[in-house]
Amino acid sequence: MTAYVVFIKEKTHDQRELDVYASKIPASLAGLPVTVLSAYQRLEVLEGETPEGVVLVSFPTFEQATAWYHGDAYQSVIKHRHNGATYRGFVIDGESPVRSG
Numbered sequence: 001m002t003a004y005v006v007f008i009k010e011k012t013h014d015q016r017e018l019d020v021y022a023s024k025i026p027a028s029l030a031g032l033p034v035t036v037l038s039a040y041q042r043l044e045v046l047e048g049e050t051p052e053g054v055v056l057v058s059f060p061t062f063e064q065a066t067a068w069y070h071g072d073a074y075q076s077v078i079k080h081r082h083n084g085a086t087y088r089g090f091v092i093d094g095e096s097p098v099r100s101g
Contacts, residue, residue, distance in 0.1 A: 002094035003062040004037075005069065007055040010086040017084030021077055028073040033060050052085070058094070065091045 012018065040053040059065035068074055069091070081087060 001061065003059050003065040004092050004094060005055075005057045005059065005065050006090055006092065007081075008088040009040075009052040009054070010049075010088065012052060012085045014084045017080045021080035021084060024077040024080065025074075028068070028071075028077055032068060033064070034058065034068070062091060062093050 035058045037056040037058055039055045043051075043054060045051075057065075059068065
């Protein structure tokens with residue numbers, strides 16, 4: 001079942017750190033079966049506080065998503081994201097669309 005990694009950027013602290021992160025993140029995803037579905041695109045908040053941005057990435061499985069996150073390649077660059085901004089991040093299983101009727 002498809003899984004989605006979601007990062008919600010709440011507040012930027014150091015843009016230089018985020019620039020370093022952005023330059024290094026592609027290498028952590030190289031060769032993996034991932035699709036970046038949205039990254040810092042237009043959004044309309046329907047409820048709650050407005051974040052600075054949202055990233056949505058799909059992986060074929062929950063296990064592949066968490067393996068990427070906890071893997072050495074990503075963990076070697078994550079400090080730049082943490083130093084650059086306050087984020088919320090999570091992995092969520094996908095589900096078949098709800099059918100009515």
